[in-house]
Amino acid sequence: MSKKTAVVTGANAGLGFAISAALLQKDYRVVMACRNASKADAARKRLLDQVPGADVSVLPLDVSELDSVAAFAEQFAQQFGELELLINNAGIVAQPFTRNDAGHELQMATNYLGNFALVGRLLPLFSAQRPGRIVNVGSLAHRFGKLPLDDMNWDKGDFRPMKGYARSKVALLTFTQELNRRLAGRNIIALAAHPGFAATDITAGNPAMQPKNALQRWIRGKVEPLIPTPTEAARPILHAALAEGVRGGDYYGPGGLFEIAGKPATAKLNPRTKNTAHAQRLWSLTEEMTGVRYLDVRA
Numbered sequence: 001m002s003k004k005t006a007v008v009t010g011a012n013a014g015l016g017f018a019i020s021a022a023l024l025q026k027d028y029r030v031v032m033a034c035r036n037a038s039k040a041d042a043a044r045k046r047l048l049d050q051v052p053g054a055d056v057s058v059l060p061l062d063v064s065e066l067d068s069v070a071a072f073a074e075q076f077a078q079q080f081g082e083l084e085l086l087i088n089n090a091g092i093v094a095q096p097f098t099r100n101d102a103g104h105e106l107q108m109a110t111n112y113l114g115n116f117a118l119v120g121r122l123l124p125l126f127s128a129q130r131p132g133r134i135v136n137v138g139s140l141a142h143r144f145g146k147l148p149l150d151d152m153n154w155d156k157g158d159f160r161p162m163k164g165y166a167r168s169k170v171a172l173l174t175f176t177q178e179l180n181r182r183l184a185g186r187n188i189i190a191l192a193a194h195p196g197f198a199a200t201d202i203t204a205g206n207p208a209m210q211p212k213n214a215l216q217r218w219i220r221g222k223v224e225p226l227i228p229t230p231t232e233a234a235r236p237i238l239h240a241a242l243a244e245g246v247r248g249g250d251y252y253g254p255g256g257l258f259e260i261a262g263k264p265a266t267a268k269l270n271p272r273t274k275n276t277a278h279a280q281r282l283w284s285l286t287e288e289m290t291g292v293r294y295l296d297v298r299a
């Protein structure tokens with residue numbers, strides 16, 4: 001049997017790097033889908049140091065731009081042909097208000113719309129012989145998020161970076177549920193997982209998430225040593241990707257206090273993500289926003 005192929009978005013850093021290393025150790029072929037070629041090449045070399053002889057490649061993907069998603073899928077089809085596992089891990093948090101080329105708010109574009117489009121583009125390439133999984137990376141923050149379908153782009157609302165992040169992750173997790181329903185009868189499941197907290201660039205390199213006064217710096221100093229490493233925090237995502245007995249629609253996270261750290265366990269979903277009528281409206285709206293249409297329920 002040939003190796004199974006996994007696409008990991010945002011594989012050059014943080015959790016995506018840890019996920020890729022673990023998949024290579026399990027003898028997967030890993031395609032790193034990354035927007036920054038030099039960072040990705042350096043990360044690929046580090047992966048090869050960790051897992052000598054591993055089958056790991058880089059393909060360019062800026063998941064926030066729909067043209068890049070389409071180009072990635074085309075190049076992937078030509079170079080690799082098929083896949084068994086897609087991990088939609090790339091993400092941004094607490095960014096100031098920005099729009100992508102299509103005019104979509106950037107966190108929504110990166111954390112949700114691009115993933116919707118990528119799944120649609122790659123779906124025809126999933127192996128016909130072996131079971132497939134699509135794993136979307138959520139966040140604890142989604143539990144406090146809302147998803148007003150009449151304001152996906154913050155045209156009306158008063159934009160707040162963390163609210164924008166939570167909104168994008170509610171969209172992603174609502175999509176995961178609907179995607180899995182629409183995959184019924186195929187040999188592919190969609191599920192999700194979140195890492196709790198992890199010491200990665202998403203917080204360390206983000207000015208919006210730095211302590212703003214002496215007290216916050218003191219608290220950060222005390223808490224920092226307790227924050228899980230990317231390797232530890234990647235475990236729920238790897239559980240969703242690899243464990244036997246998981247089911248489509250499942251959501252995993254760290255099983256410890258407040259789902260911040262610990263061994264993989266079933267995690268709490270915001271009830272909003274389970275509303276099927278809302279999910280179907282989100283799906284139709286997303287098809288319009290991305291121009292990518294698939295798994296039509298009316299077909």
Ligand SMILES: NC(=O)c1ccc[n+]([C@@H]2O[C@H](COP(=O)([O-])OP(=O)(O)OC[C@H]3O[C@@H](n4cnc5c(N)ncnc54)[C@H](OP(=O)(O)O)[C@@H]3O)[C@@H](O)[C@H]2O)c1
Nearest residue numbers: 010014015036062063064089090091139197198200201202
């Ligand atoms: N760390 C946490 O505590 C935490 C908690 C909850 C959820 N998460 C989720 O975990 C996932 C991974 O985050 P992380 O903590 O590993 O953060 P990270 O270290 O900042 O890594 C994020 C990765 O995503 C990539 N990325 C960002 N925007 C992209 C785009 N438009 N196209 C392609 N790649 C893009 C980054 O590429 P560059 O290197 O080029 O920027 C990087 O490779 C995210 O979905 C995040 O929301 C993280």
